[in-house]
Amino acid sequence: MMQDYLFFAGINILLAWSVYIILMSGSLSFANGGFMAVGAYASGLMTTRYGWDLWLAIPASAALAGLFGALISLPALRTRGVYLILVTIGVSFCMVVAIESTELLGGVQGLGGLVGTEPWHVGALVLAVGACLWLVSYTPLQRILDAVREDEHVAGALGVNATYVKVVTFGVGAALAAAAGALYGHYLIFIRPEHFNIMISLFMVLYVILGGVNNLWGAALGAALMTLVPEFIRVLAEWRPTVFGVLIVLLLLVRPEGILAFRTVTARAGKRIRKEGAP
Amino acid sequence: MNATLKIDAVSKRFGGITALDGVSFEVAHGELLGLIGPNGAGKSVLVNVVSGFYPATAGAITFDGRAMTHLPTHQFGRSGIARTFQNIRLFRRMSVLENVLVAFPEHVRSPFLSLLRSRRGAEIDRAMALLARMRLADKADLSAASLPYGEARRLEIARALATNPKLLLLDEPAAGMNDRETEELREDIAGLRADLDAIVLIEHNVEFLRGLADRLVVLDYGRKIAEGLPDDVLREPRVVEAYLGADDE
Amino acid sequence: MIADQIVNGVILGSMYALVALGYTLVFGVLDKLNFAHSEVFMLGGYVGLSWFALGAPLWASVVVAFVICGLLGLFVELVSFRKFTGRDAQITASLSSLAVGIVIVDLVQKHWGSEPVSLPLPVELRTAGFTFMGVTFNWLKLGILGFTLALMAGLHVLVSRTALGRNIRAVADNPTSATLMGVDVKRVNQSTFFIASALAGVAGVLLAMRTGFATSDIGLSFGLKALAIMGIGGMGDLRGAVVGGLLVGLLEGLAFQFGLGRIADIAVWILMIFVLLVRPAGLFGNATARDVRA
Numbered sequence: 001m002m003q004d005y006l007f008f009a010g011i012n013i014l015l016a017w018s019v020y021i022i023l024m025s026g027s028l029s030f031a032n033g034g035f036m037a038v039g040a041y042a043s044g045l046m047t048t049r050y051g052w053d054l055w056l057a058i059p060a061s062a063a064l065a066g067l068f069g070a071l072i073s074l075p076a077l078r079t080r081g082v083y084l085i086l087v088t089i090g091v092s093f094c095m096v097v098a099i100e101s102t103e104l105l106g107g108v109q110g111l112g113g114l115v116g117t118e119p120w121h122v123g124a125l126v127l128a129v130g131a132c133l134w135l136v137s138y139t140p141l142q143r144i145l146d147a148v149r150e151d152e153h154v155a156g157a158l159g160v161n162a163t164y165v166k167v168v169t170f171g172v173g174a175a176l177a178a179a180a181g182a183l184y185g186h187y188l189i190f191i192r193p194e195h196f197n198i199m200i201s202l203f204m205v206l207y208v209i210l211g212g213v214n215n216l217w218g219a220a221l222g223a224a225l226m227t228l229v230p231e232f233i234r235v236l237a238e239w240r241p242t243v244f245g246v247l248i249v250l251l252l253l254v255r256p257e258g259i260l261a262f263r264t265v266t267a268r269a270g271k272r273i274r275k276e277g278a279p
Numbered sequence: 280m281n282a283t284l285k286i287d288a289v290s291k292r293f294g295g296i297t298a299l300d301g302v303s304f305e306v307a308h309g310e311l312l313g314l315i316g317p318n319g320a321g322k323s324v325l326v327n328v329v330s331g332f333y334p335a336t337a338g339a340i341t342f343d344g345r346a347m348t349h350l351p352t353h354q355f356g357r358s359g360i361a362r363t364f365q366n367i368r369l370f371r372r373m374s375v376l377e378n379v380l381v382a383f384p385e386h387v388r389s390p391f392l393s394l395l396r397s398r399r400g401a402e403i404d405r406a407m408a409l410l411a412r413m414r415l416a417d418k419a420d421l422s423a424a425s426l427p428y429g430e431a432r433r434l435e436i437a438r439a440l441a442t443n444p445k446l447l448l449l450d451e452p453a454a455g456m457n458d459r460e461t462e463e464l465r466e467d468i469a470g471l472r473a474d475l476d477a478i479v480l481i482e483h484n485v486e487f488l489r490g491l492a493d494r495l496v497v498l499d500y501g502r503k504i505a506e507g508l509p510d511d512v513l514r515e516p517r518v519v520e521a522y523l524g525a526d527d528e
Numbered sequence: 529m530i531a532d533q534i535v536n537g538v539i540l541g542s543m544y545a546l547v548a549l550g551y552t553l554v555f556g557v558l559d560k561l562n563f564a565h566s567e568v569f570m571l572g573g574y575v576g577l578s579w580f581a582l583g584a585p586l587w588a589s590v591v592v593a594f595v596i597c598g599l600l601g602l603f604v605e606l607v608s609f610r611k612f613t614g615r616d617a618q619i620t621a622s623l624s625s626l627a628v629g630i631v632i633v634d635l636v637q638k639h640w641g642s643e644p645v646s647l648p649l650p651v652e653l654r655t656a657g658f659t660f661m662g663v664t665f666n667w668l669k670l671g672i673l674g675f676t677l678a679l680m681a682g683l684h685v686l687v688s689r690t691a692l693g694r695n696i697r698a699v700a701d702n703p704t705s706a707t708l709m710g711v712d713v714k715r716v717n718q719s720t721f722f723i724a725s726a727l728a729g730v731a732g733v734l735l736a737m738r739t740g741f742a743t744s745d746i747g748l749s750f751g752l753k754a755l756a757i758m759g760i761g762g763m764g765d766l767r768g769a770v771v772g773g774l775l776v777g778l779l780e781g782l783a784f785q786f787g788l789g790r791i792a793d794i795a796v797w798i799l800m801i802f803v804l805l806v807r808p809a810g811l812f813g814n815a816t817a818r819d820v821r822a
Contacts, residue, residue, distance in 0.1 A: 028619055075805050081618070082561060083804055086759040089752065090797035097794045140386040140393040140402075147370050147381050154368045157330055158442055159356030159387040168391060198748065202626065209623045214372075242638075245631035249607050252624045256612065269376045269403055269419035 003119050007187060009227040010122035014180035015200075016207040016223035017129055022173035023213060024142075025166045026149035027081065031072065031088035032177040033201035034095035038065040039178025040185030040196070041105050044114045047186070054116040058182045062175040069174025070167050077166050092198045099193040110192035117187040125183065126220075129176065133216040137264040145169065146263070177204075210248055212258030221260060283308050283477050284329070284360075284446055289338030291324055291501075298324040300501040301338065306446070311468075311478045313492030313509065315485055317521065321501040322481045323365055326450050329479075330362040331355030343445065357388065361444035363435040365451045365481075371424035375415060378423050378434055379406040382441035406441065413437040413467065429460040433467070445476040452480070453487050465491055485513065497521070531663040533785040534778065539669050539738065541777020542676040546731040547754035548761065548769035549683060550724030556700040556764030557720045560618050563626035564604045566751020567633055568725045572597045572732025573742035574640055577647045586737075593729040601725025604628055605718055629747065636744045644743035647736050654740070672734045679727060680770060687766065692719055700764065749793075756800040762810030772811065775799075 015032060022029045042061035046052040052060070072091055077084060100108050136142055144165065147155040152162040185191045207226055212218020226244060230236040236243055255261060282305035291299040299321045306312050316322050327333045329340060331352040340347040342358055350358075370378050380402060386393040410416045413433040418426065426434060432452055439447055449468070453461045469491060472478065482488050488495065488509065495512045497505040499521040505512045512518055547569050554562045575596050576589040584592070608624035649668075657666035687693040698706040699716045707713055735750065736742045757776055761768020776796045783792035803811060 082555075082763065083759065083808065085561065085622075086756060087801055087804060090756060090794075090801050093752075093797050094794045097790055101790055136394065140380065140383070141390050143373065143377055143381040144386060144390040144393070146373060150370050150372055151368055153332060153352065154364070154370070155381075156352035157332065157356050157362055158382045158438070159353050159384060160390065161351070161353045163351075165390055198752075205623065206627065209620075239634070241630050241634035245627040245629075245634070248627035249624050249631075252620055252627075253607065253611060256617065256620050263372055265374055265420075266377055267380055267399065267403055268374075269407055 005228060005231050007119040007122055009224050010119070010126050011180050011184050012204070012207060012223040012227045013126050013220045014122070014129060014183075015177060015204040016211070016219040017133065017216065018173045018177035018180065019204045019208045020173075020213075020216060020219040021133075021176060022170050023208060024145045024149060025162075025169040026152060027073065027077070027166055027170060028085050028205065029088045029170065029173065030085060030198065030201045030205060031069070031091040031095075032173065032204050033196045033198065034092045035065045035069055035174040035177035036181030036184070036200065037095055037099060037193070037196035038068060038174075039181030040114075040191050041099060041111060042178070043182035044111050044185050044191060045105070047116070048111070048113045054182075054186060058179055061182050062179040065178030065181075066171040066175030070171035072174075073167050073170035074163075077163055077170075088201075089198065092201050096193045096197050099196075106192075108193065110190055111185075112190040114186045114189055114191060117183045119187075122180075122183055122187075125179065130216060130220065137216065138266055140266070142264070143266050206244070206248060209258060210251060212260035212262075214257055214261055214263040218258045218260035222258070281308055282306060283343055284479075285339075285341040286325075286329065287339045287341070289325075289328060289335045289340065291321075291328055291333055292336045298501050299328065299335075302498065302501070302503050303338075304496050304503060304506055306477045306479060308476055309472075310493050311472060311480060311491065313488035313495045314479055314481045314498065315483070315488065315495055316498035318483065319500075320498040322498055323450060324501075325498065326362060326448050326479075326481055329355075330360055330448055356442060357384070359443070359445035359476075360448065361439035361442045361446070362448040363432070363439055363450055363452060365454065367428075367431045367435060369423045369426075369431055369434060369438070371422070373423055374419070375410065375421050375423050375426065375434055376403070376406055376419040378438050379409050379441045382438050384443050387442070409437045409440050410434075412440075412470075414463075429456050429464075432456070433464070436467070436471075440471070440474075447471065447475050447478045449478065449480045451483060453482065453484060461487060489513075530782075530785055533781040535663060535665070535669070536784075537778040537781025538774060539673045539676075539777070540780060541774035542673055542680075543731050543735055543738070543773075544750075544754050544757055544777055545770045545773025546676055546679060546734075547728050547751060548757040548773050549680070549766060550728045551755055551758045552761065552764055552766060552769045553696075553720055553724045555758065556766075557696060558609060558621075558717060559764075560609065560612075561622040561625070561755070562604065562609070562721075562724070563622055564608065564628040564632065565625075565724065565728055566747040566754065567629035568597050568600050568604070569728035569732045569751050569754075570742075570744060570747035571600065571632055571636060572729030573736035573746065574636055574645070574732075574744075575729065576733030577645060577736050577742045581648060590730055590733050593733045594726045597729025597732070598722040598726030600632075600729075601721040601723075602718055604725070605721035609717065609721075610714075633744055633747060640742075640744070642744060644741040646741040649737065649740065668737065672738055676731075676734065679730065683723070683727070684766070686723070692716075696720060753796045756796045759800045759810060760796075760803045762812035765810065765812040768810055768812035 018032050019029060039061045042064050043057035046057035046060060047054055099105050105111055144160055148160060148162045148165050156162050207222035208219040211222025230240045284306040286302060286304055288301045288303050289299055290301055302325060314322055328335050331350060335348055342360060345358060347355060370381065383402065407416055407419060410419055413436055415430060415434055415437060418430065423434065453464055456464060480488065480492060492509055494507060495509050496503060497512060497518050504521060505515050505518045550565050551562065572593040576593040579589040579592045580586060604625055608628055609621050612621035653668055657664060687696060695711045695716045698709060698711050699713055703713055757772040758769055761772030779795050780792045783795055
């Protein structure tokens with residue numbers, strides 16, 4: 001159904017952005033499936049068990065996941081980037097097992113009765129988050145994030161507290177993944193631990209890499225393409241992983257920075273130069 | 280002596296290798312100090328320790344009366360110590376202008392609040408003034424990666440100045456420049472003295488420092504072997520032997 | 529019973545170590561994670577099993593898996609690592625290899641189906657054994673353990689005593705100066721990939737012999753654990769991979785013994801996170817991150 005496709009495309013765009021936000025400060029997270037689970041299960045528990053309103057449950061669960069994400073990244077960021085990748089993979093695995101062995105969350109059977117998400121809710125969140133990221137891309141914050149990502153030691157010498165910047169972006173990314181997870185859960189009605197396994201985390205990262213790591217459009221494009229195209233081309237759906245994989249390998253060989261590789265320039269001096277008549 | 284930077288018996292070891300061995304000296308207000316020594320003498324390691332890149336293994340660093348030794352890197356930058364790099368480390372994905380804008384202290388200190396108080400026009404003016412000072416105004420919109428060697432070094436200085444520093448550490452700023460560029464750079468650096476409390480200039484090339492530096496400190500094998508007025512220091516037999524002799528091959 | 533689990537743990541651990549050695553070898557030389565590694569290991573099981581089912585002797589199946597997986601390793605190096613050099617490309621290369629891994633899994637599932645395929649080992653081979661001091665030893669398991677240890681010893685000799693090993697260590701130490709010394713870095717990278725992948729392929733067959741089947745999700749479950757073991761032992765450290773592998777094997781064996789089956793599955797990740805908190809460079813790594821990078 002068209003509506004479902006668009007809904008899942010929207011969720012995947014949000015998830016791709018949650019990875020992109022963390023990547024903005026140079027960290028790669030394979031734990032966003034886990035943060036998504038925090039959002040879905042926390043909001044599910046709040047609404048079904050404690051009768052909270054969904055619109056209160058979503059921000060609350062996002063905040064919870066944001067805090068959790070920041071906590072995870074705090075010690076891991078002391079070490080090199082590769083170790084953080086390992087830690088996030090570990091978190092993804094542990095999260096699924098933790099849910100499976102928690103009775104309150106329904107264990108392996110899953111948690112049911114989650115309702116209330118309409119497709120347009122996701123559309124609205126996509127627009128809102130997209131607008132925020134777009135605005136940020138012209139501000140000093142974008143420059144600082146780019147600096148940390150490109151060379152955190154030099155950024156540190158300029159006075160940037162790179163650890164703080166990375167922890168905050170990690171938390172924000174985790175919160176967005178959780179918000180997407182909450183919307184997703186309340187659309188599916190029934191959620192199970194395997195909805196949030198390592199493969200989900202992995203695919204989110206691949207959307208971003210495929211679309212482009214330097215701007216918000218790339219991540220959105222990658223997610224939309226990889227969700228929607230296979231739905232309309234039957235052969236693609238059947239061979240999705242292979243086609244996806246081969247496409248990524250080839251694309252990275254041709255365009256190592258993804259389909260949309262440009263970076264937004266945060267400030268231009270062009271007009272001034274012309275006005276002053278410099279050569 | 281009224282010092283801005285005090286380096287007290289600083290040592291730095293990597294595994295079993297001692298790169299700095301109990302080095303002490305002070306940098307006075309208003310001074311331009313030249314730090315010289317043969318390759319591998321520990322000059323760059325010292326810059327890295329003084330700018331907070333490496334934690335010192337032993338000893339103490341005091342800047343403007345503040346104990347810096349165990350602070351994280353960004354506290355060095357915020358206290359007013361700025362630096363350039365021997366192997367140029369610009370943000371290559373950014374434009375020349377952005378490389379300066381990124382260093383403005385108000386954004387560096389609270390990056391997430393910078394969303395709320397961006398004064399774009401005024402900032403660009405400030406950055407353009409710094410670029411003009413380093414003779415880069417007409418390159419503002421180019422990619423930093425596209426700059427030739429000499430201009431890239433000058434952009435690093437402009438970026439360091441944007442942090443509004445008191446102390447500027449220049450790590451071999453003339454390396455790889457031709458004679459004309461080197462001479463222009465000397466004038467640029469001399470022109471910076473009025474705005475900075477102190478400059479520490481690391482050089483391999485002694486001639487560059489003659490007539491520019493107020494005092495020299497000479498390192499060899501991680502130790503300080505001489506300190507004083509340039510003409511005196513360069514006549515000291517130990518310096519001639521360790522440094523000048525070695526340099527002639 | 530506990531003794532049985534300790535024996536099982538050691539055997540399991542030796543196979544973890546064999547896979548982890550491949551991760552750490554590639555990481556040591558190229559400074560990049562090869563995510564396709566766990567799927568090459570998975571494929572090894574299928575390749576060996578198919579040859580055995582066709583009537584090839586066991587040793588020939590192992591040799592075929594060694595060669596085919598080694599060649600696949602060369603392919604991975606070509607498409608996912610050759611072009612992406614330097615520290616900037618660390619993530620790009622890793623993700624490209626991850627995509628290769630996804631393709632391998634999909635193709636294996638298309639060819640062999642997504643259900644486990646059993647390895648038709650004769651019953652007498654699977655059960656033959658003896659009892660010593662109350663502990664049951666199985667010849668097959670002991671054979672697997674012995675073979676694994678022999679491979680590790682072989683790798684140790686290769687890296688520490690041969691010309692190739694010297695070049696590998698030189699590139700691992702510093703690719704730029706290795707080039708200046710006349711080392712052909714491309715050849716070293718290829719050799720590293722071949723060795724790492726071939727060992728993973730053999731580990732895949734051995735695991736299939738041990739469990740009696742090959743399955744396509746083993747890469748994600750077993751293979752990625754080896755990645756965690758590399759983190760525990762210290763990235764790029766061969767001793768670390770072996771010690772880490774045995775440690776985790778034992779830990780899982782014991783957790784299983786005490787009925788903590790699910791926890792056993794994630795014990796390795798919890799251990800890794802804990803180790804990285806206490807010793808950010810792993811058990812055998814000695815440099816602190818701030819010292820290494822300027």
